[in-house]
Amino acid sequence: MLARQIPTIEGLDDNSNIYAVFYAMAQLEKRPPLLVGHPSFVNELLQKCWDQDPRLRPTSTELAEELGKICKNFKFGEPIFCYDEIALEKWMEEGSVDLTVTRVNMLGAPGAGKTCSQLLLLNEDPPTNDTSTPIACPAVRATRVAVSDKMIWSRVTRANLLDELATDLKTATDSEQEEVPLTATATFYSQSWTVTYTNPMESGNVEIPSHAPNEPIPAVLPLLQDKKYDTKAVVLEILATQPKEIRKSDHWLYVIDSGGQPAYQELLPLFTRAASLNIVTLDLSKPFNERFDLMYRIDGKYFPCHSKSTQLAFFQSAVSTGASFEPLDISCISKKPTHSMHLVLGTHYDKVSDATLKEKEEILMSSMSSLESYLQNCVISQSDDSIIFPVNAIAASEERAKYSEEICKAIWYRGSDASLKIKIPIRWFVFELSLPEQSIVSVKEALSIGKGCSMEKEDTKQALKYFHDVSLMLYYPEVINVIFIDSKPILEILSQLLALTYVNKIDAIASISDKPLSPKITKNLKEGFFNEDIFEHLKSRAEVFSLPEFQLSDLIRLLLHLNIITKLEDEPKGHYFIPYALPSYNEPVSIKETNAKPLLIVWREEESEEILPVPTGLFPLTIVHLLNQKDYVTKISPSTSEYYKFRDAISLRITFTQKHTLHLINRYTHIEVYFTGPTQHCPLVRKLLTTAIDNSSDAMHLKHNYVNAFACPVKRNSCYCIVGFSKDGHFINCTMCSEPATISDDHWNWYNIEGSIVSNKQENFLLIILDKKPQLDDLHRLFQSSDFQFLIIGTALGVQVNDLQHSPMSASDKLLLVFQRWINSNMNITWRKALQVCEDYPDQFGLVKSDVIKFLSSDRAHDKYSDGPVESNNGTQIKQDNDQSSDEISASGITDDNIYGGTYVDTMPATITPAVRRLMKEATELREPFPHYYTQPMEDNLFEWHFTIQGPPGTDYEGGRYHGHIMISPEYPMKPPSVVFLTPNGRFKLNLEICMCGLETWQSYWGISTVLLELIDMMATDDDRSTFGSLDCTPEERRQLATRSLEWVCPSCGVANRTALPEGSEDIVSQMPKEEVNSQQPHDLDLQKEALLVAQFCPPSTDQSNQRNIDIKESHDQSKDEGGTEINKESSTSGIRYRGQEETDQPLSASPPPPSFPANMYIILFFVIVIVILLLLILLLLTVK
Known part of the structure; x- marks a missing residue:
């Protein structure tokens, strides 16, 4: 792959030019040599010798003298080496490293010794000063090394990484075949010399033609320079690094030291993915289960945070959160972690006795007895009866090395389930170093x-x-x-913002803020309210806003995106709310009796079903998601004694018909939910809450491993009544009781279940409505909370879903498409079938089932479906509702004149056919433009639709917009439509039907949106040029066409591509210089040629077809672009019209389209007719004779 090449120059004298040597070497290497181990200006000097007239360059003696001066002034570890840059490129592009990676979070209470323990883990000296980590420190990378027969973790520095890459480079070099010396002989200025050159890639002699002394030598010689590689300084560093003899392990740690304050630990999951391994530090010299005041430290000074916690709570939180995290999933991963693991470090071991250590061990184990089986698999134990690794984190060198080795072995031998395996490209490391x-x-x-x-x-x-x-x-x-x-700048500014709620002393405030803050602003912040200008008072603003690309507005947008804050309307105390600034409750909180018993949200380990504490950071994030939901107005409650406003207990005002109060309390073992409003709203409150928890879980990469429960009336403090679902309805399972407890009816208000669910009258109507055809909006609304289960829903309903699995659409849009396909399929489209899906999958849709039953039993459903059609078991309608058809026509915006008007009256059926009904429904559903496409029927013909699609991202068509029309058969949806492009695109020919292979297996429940999505996919995967109607254009031509497509206007429907799709679609013209846009105008001539060919091989259709006549009209109109620059419009066709050109619309034909006739068949038909005519002439001549 890569070999060191040491040139030896022979036969040179003072008059010989070094340029000849470079030339000879270049004949072998195809480019000038690269000298490694010397300053970059040496290579620049050689490059000048390479490129320019050699008689203007120094002689070899002069150059050698200059190099000698350099060597005297600089110390280099190696002689001059010449590297094969082609092989270097190959190593950079194809080389990779297989790593085992373990992500580590250092967790624990403030002052428990997290920072000292991290340094102990890395076998480094303890810190010399007493500091506190605010939120988190940047990840420290470490690798396992063996020193003096001992296994330790060592920090990976820049020098270490360079050494690792140099070692890999050397290994790749050694794997090459043995080097073969080459001899290149050349004549230059009548001087003969020989270059002995080592090159494993090719062999042979290169001869340079001789020149007379006065004959000029060309400045640029005809050498092959296929690809210039821009060697970066970091690459030179790698090449110049002498690999050491010690080969480090391929097992790496990424260690993050998190802050101990609860508010910060709840923020941390939003900035970092779940850790593979949590190292929890517990101070053995302090009680595990005793509440203590949390302190915030600034410059070595302590300030109370008005919060209390226990070390045991930190441990339980770390274990529960680790059990709920989804494993890391990135592109180049080859093995995911099996599950998170935990290692417990007991710090300050030097201050306690062995008896105290044993006592602490028993407290720890008993507190997690309910998770005993989980702990056996997920907590690294020191021995069979101990999970605490006792250490003195500030111990001296020998004792320190012993602790470090012990921890290293524990992680290496027992923490493999927490590791992931990944293949990282070499260039990623070079990129990081650069x-x-x-x-x-x-x-x-x-x-x-x-x-x-x-x-x-x-x-x-x-x-x-x-x-x-x-x-x-x-x-x-x-x-x-x-x-x-x-990450320090952004974490520091958040740390200082939250610190303003803790500190009161002037000295401490001065260390955070350099501008005075009014007491009112600080008071409002302690309630969670603030305005954006508060960041202008913090000292850390200078660093975080150091780039023009990231200013205050960008910070606010990022915090809103992460749901750390929410924007408020009409709040005098501040424009934004941040729940992390609130204190935690220190005194017990209780709620007065409500009509519905409190609902409990409980987390369980998936396999063992053991109860877990509430994941850290989930509660405040759920509050923000509730405030952000738009279905019902939700606001923060007033600051009075009857409401709670804590980081872990809050009261919200939610409005249905009136304002009601929702109380949420984080009990850390579960979340309690109280609702003071009418019980009829309880199911809706539960749905809003579960949606917010789902969104928060996704943001934190948590599993959805929570369940609804009630407090057990028998063992209230130790047992939960878990709500389950089956085909027969809801049931209760107790976690501790031998028999399920009896739950009173006021518990079931959350599910609207009161004995018989519905009255006899409602039940009779429910039996009737179950055979009605559901409407799309009702299905989507009721199943919206489970939209991520669209694959299960689609499979159960028997519709195509394979194409949706990797679609970029949102889960909600995919669910909508699933139901649309089901409704279009005419296969048993009844509410009974939808309810059957819920019953077949009770774990996934148990909650949805109760919502469906509640809706079908409501007056709203009675009014909506009482007169609707009833479906039979085979999917045909028992009763045809003409009123519904009229409603569909009205909703679609299509009048009778649109369908039957003009010359179409004689050709359309006398009644509304399935094709017409289907097209009207699709016109209604597709009325608003989607992000990637927009389509609607023509006003005068329901069977002709025009569309505009966005060029697929990541392709040559990105940023372009392309227009075309879809011709639909009267037998639709049993037959697929045909598609024709009108906008020049470089992928398909114009005005020719496109052969869409993806529609060969057309299904009747597919629709126009299916056709457009397939069309976009065909543009993105344009490898098959054999498809009829395809074009073979260069990438540059496609990109130019994409730019020009934004100015295209359809001559038939008047739709302009630039405005056809929603705002925010990428406009590549706005990102290009005007010169580049103007330079693309000459390409219009190629478009004329394409249109001319189309016109030749696709003659105008007859009046029985629905294809538009093509009229080639040449013009040289002058027009101006939006910037005022004159542009020559070479020529245009009626099907290719840009802004500023004449409109030349031909009259439309009047009937639905016949089957398309391929263009080349016209040529064949033409020759057949000519041959027949010639034969007839010959026959006539023979007859005359």
């Missing part, structure tokens, strides 16, 4: 650095995503245009 040594860089700069490392744009984004997942590099491309290489 990032500037600053906290924040712009995404644009990072992409530029990636390009210099031979990385494509998507490759760079994948690398950034990897570092975001495994470390604390923050990368949110969907909302901000910067990358936080070091």
